[in-house]
Amino acid sequence: xxxxxxxxxxxxxxxxxxxxxxxxxxxxxxxxxxxxxxxxxxxxxxxxxxxxxxxxxxxxxxxxxxxxxxxxxxxxxxxxxxxxxxxxxxxxxxxxxxxxxxxxxxxxxxxxx
Amino acid sequence: xxxxxxxxxxxxxxxxxxxxxxxxxxxxxxxxxxxxxxxxxxxxxxxxxxxxxxxxxxxxxxxxxxxxxxxxxxxxxxxxxxxxxxxxxxxxxxxxxxxxxxxxxxxxxxx
Numbered sequence: 001x002x003x004x005x006x007x008x009x010x011x012x013x014x015x016x017x018x019x020x021x022x023x024x025x026x027x028x029x030x031x032x033x034x035x036x037x038x039x040x041x042x043x044x045x046x047x048x049x050x051x052x053x054x055x056x057x058x059x060x061x062x063x064x065x066x067x068x069x070x071x072x073x074x075x076x077x078x079x080x081x082x083x084x085x086x087x088x089x090x091x092x093x094x095x096x097x098x099x100x101x102x103x104x105x106x107x108x109x110x111x112x113x
Numbered sequence: 114x115x116x117x118x119x120x121x122x123x124x125x126x127x128x129x130x131x132x133x134x135x136x137x138x139x140x141x142x143x144x145x146x147x148x149x150x151x152x153x154x155x156x157x158x159x160x161x162x163x164x165x166x167x168x169x170x171x172x173x174x175x176x177x178x179x180x181x182x183x184x185x186x187x188x189x190x191x192x193x194x195x196x197x198x199x200x201x202x203x204x205x206x207x208x209x210x211x212x213x214x215x216x217x218x219x220x221x222x223x224x
Contacts, residue, residue, distance in 0.1 A: 004156075035214070042200065043157070043214040059213065090156050098145045098204045099164070104156030 002026055006091050006105035013081040013112045021076040021108050023091030029103070030096045032074035033058075034066060036087040037107075043090060049074055050096065081112045117201045122219045125191045133186040133218055135201030140181050145204040148175065148186045150197040151217070157200065160186065196222045 004025045013019055023032065030051050035043040035058075045058030049068040063085060065077045074093075078085060088109050092102040118136040125131040137146065145164050149157040161168055161175045163184070168175040174187040188195055200217040 042198075042216045045213060092156075098143070099162060100204075101147065101159035101162065102149070102157070104158065106156050 004091055004093055004103050004105040006089075006108050008108060009106070010109050011111070013078075013110065015082060015112060017081050018077070018079050019081065019110075020078075021089055021091075021110075023074045023076070023093075023105060025072055025074075025091075025093040025103070027093060027103065028071070029093035030071075031094045032068065033092045033094075033102070034064070034074065034076045035090045035092065036060065036085075037090060038087050046076065046089075081110075083112045086110060086112045116213070117203060117215050119199075119201055119215060119218045121216065122221065124221045124223065125188075126223050127193060128190050131188040131191045131195070131220065131222075133188075133199050133201075133220065134183065135185070136183045137201070137203055138182045140203060141205070142181075146175070146177060146181075146184050147202050147204050148173070149200045149202065149214075150195075151200070152194075152197045157214075160199070162204070191220075191222045193222050193224065196220055 007022045033048040034046040037043050044060050046064050047066040049055045052071040055066045067075045088107045090107050092104045094100045094102045145162050147162040148160040151157040161173050163175045163177050176185045198217040198219050200214050
């Protein structure tokens, strides 16, 4: 049982390049989330999804797009990377109930030069 | 959005109890209180959650004030492996599923 798997683990991009971060979960969770964490700070919610085919904006959605075509996968896209997007990105999933804990992946460390 | 307030940092000695406070004065009646911790270079991990009553599990205990405006995460015997950032967050009810993390409390554990 892998839980939440994020790929890649590390990536370096040049300004203006695009990339997609993949999050996969094998727990049949309904809800999935993308967070970013900058040095010395807490997590900030980028986008989230409450079910297959649905997405919603979080606290800091600008510059990112997401898709949830399959229940087990949640993709985060950067169309034109900027240095301000240098961060560690965490994906999480959960059941929809308020009592359900979030399960996090181990993160993707992205550097934009 | 109901928010939480935690001290920026706390210190403890190994094998002593640790009480990590969290204020959430604008909590709604059906919001769950969740605690997570983040070890260095790892994603956050779930610790415990509760609604109204105190809760215990193998990792920690959660004490919730009677008016639910504050809660305390209790580590009964701190170990060096408990050094982490601890986050107190509210899991909103009624289909509102944004989960907003604050800055958390950085716990240092001394040998």
